[in-house]
Amino acid sequence: MNMLLILLAALFAWIAWRDLRIGLFLILAFLPSYLLRFSFLGIPGTFLEALILISFLIWILKRGYQAHPLRQEHAWIVFLLLTVLTASIAVLASHGILTALGVWKAYFIEPIMFFILVTSVLKKPCDAWPFLTALASGSWLIILPGIVQYAFDFGIPAPWDVERRITSIFSYPNAVGLSLGPVAIISFFALMQKDAWKNRRMRTFWILTGIASLLVIMLAQSEAALVAATATIFLSALFFPRLRAATIACAILATIGLGLFPDLRTFAVEKLTLQDFSGRVRLTQWKETAAFLSDHPIFGAGLSGYPDAIEPYHKERAYEIFQYPHNILLNTWVELGLLGLAVLTYAGALMTKTFWQTWKKEPMILLASGVVLEMTIHGLVDAPYFKNDLSVLTWFFLALIFVTHVAYARHSH
Template structure:
């Protein structure tokens, strides 16, 4: 298995060296490749990590320059603080080796890839719509596998098979919503601005992806999608009234439907689990407010505070703020807060259509992250930084339109 994965990664390197754009598109379309895991020289890794590393090396050999220009600004400062927080958190963690794995897979490699992608977008080596299409191909594969699971009932792992909650290629149902939700945003908004085969492609990809999310019963993803599209509608004059009407109707439906109201106010079983997690995490942070628990250290650090023994201890607190705080400490919260401020400022400076779509993708991930973990996975961390690269591809540079 290891040899095969190395060969695949090296093949990507050859593609990248001959044509960096094609190499990048293959990499972006291969985000679920992290599911193929192995060890290389005793170090745990994934196919996606190997592909990302080989892509970076091949790109550097081809271009022979570092993608570090235009970082003498708040964006560069936010990156420096994030890397500093992640590095410090390696030494705070109870298991340094596990922390190093998170450090390289969720921070260092994705950030380096973001810088390269940002450079390629600005120098017009790749078009954003091509990156979106690569993600759409990935979504088609994931959703098709999921829909087949749903129809046949085959391949759904225990215990999700009891409720027929599909997992597609992933290990658990919510991973389907976490991955496909952002791409549904891309696809739905792209339908409005594309024509011909691209529109047909995005209608197909978005529809199948939505069916897969519904079949996975990923309620948080569905809520995040609805909220994102309502906000998107409110920001556009032509759809503002319709969005306000939809919001009013949804509020009425929610208020008059006890089961739905219970879910949205986190008073169902899943909501009780989340509220219990957050309460215990708050107690943990009272004593570890500065440094957090370290990378991958949350389960160990939470154990002394875990009183609701009827619930398991999860890998993360399932809230975007708490996730960052326990993993990266207060410095990480400040760093990501600064990055978020920069993204919001970009949204106020007449962004391009591609940048607007990327911003709404990040919004959907943030809303979903109120009750889940939208970043600390190999595919999601790279997807996050891809959207940041698109949004900030012209940050601190003269815009050419």
């Protein structure tokens, strides 16, 4: 296996050396390649990490930092430095330093490298569509195995096989929703572009990708992903005048439907107020996590330290201990401490400022902000960042927001 990965890495290096953009396309298309793991000189890694490191080395050798647009963007430089500093402190706060270092490099350092690469190569927001197409193309690596799993009721791991909740190439169903939710949002915005309806092939691609993504999310029974995608599409549609009236009409009809059908209303209230089994598990997690944080508010548990740190506070033995508390704020606080919450707030301020400055002029900011919104809504009950592919995905959309900001600043001057 290692020899095959070396050969594939060498092929990738040759491609990226000839055209770094294509290399970045391949990274986005093969985000699930983090599932391919190896060890180099005793250091564990993934194939996705190798692709990013190879690309970053090529960029240094061929371009370097001299011409990077970050040089003029001090607020974003502060954000990057604070992120690295916060993650580094979280390593020291963890009781498992080696494991924490692995998370540090895979979830922070390498995704930031990818951010730097994308923002170096991508000059205009409108040029992002090939990147997005590559990402959506790669989603079929998740979609097709998921459909096959469900169609033949084959290969679904326990205990998910009892409910026939597909996991596709992953080991648990929610990973499907976390990966495909953003793709559904990208597909929606792609179909909102006028050019999509001029090109029959691309229109067909985006329709199929969007529908298939939502279908596979449903087959995985990832309710949080469905709610997040639906809510994001609804809110995003309000920004398009031709959809606004129909969107409001749908909202009114949905409200009437909830009023007319008590069973449906009861079901919706149960889900939204977390009164079903999954919701009760989350509420229990959050209660135990709050108790832990009341005793360790400054540094939390450190990177990858939550499962061990929460053990003394885990009273509901009927529920397992998860890797994260499954809430975006609690995840951040537990892993990165109070400084992590401050950095998250800072990032939110940067994104919000860019959005309000540019949304009427740069359509790409609607797409990038829409994906971030979907991940945030999903993150109310899950962990939308702390995973190899999701951390890279997050920094990719931060890169799109940064590129939009730079383009706006350039035009303003």
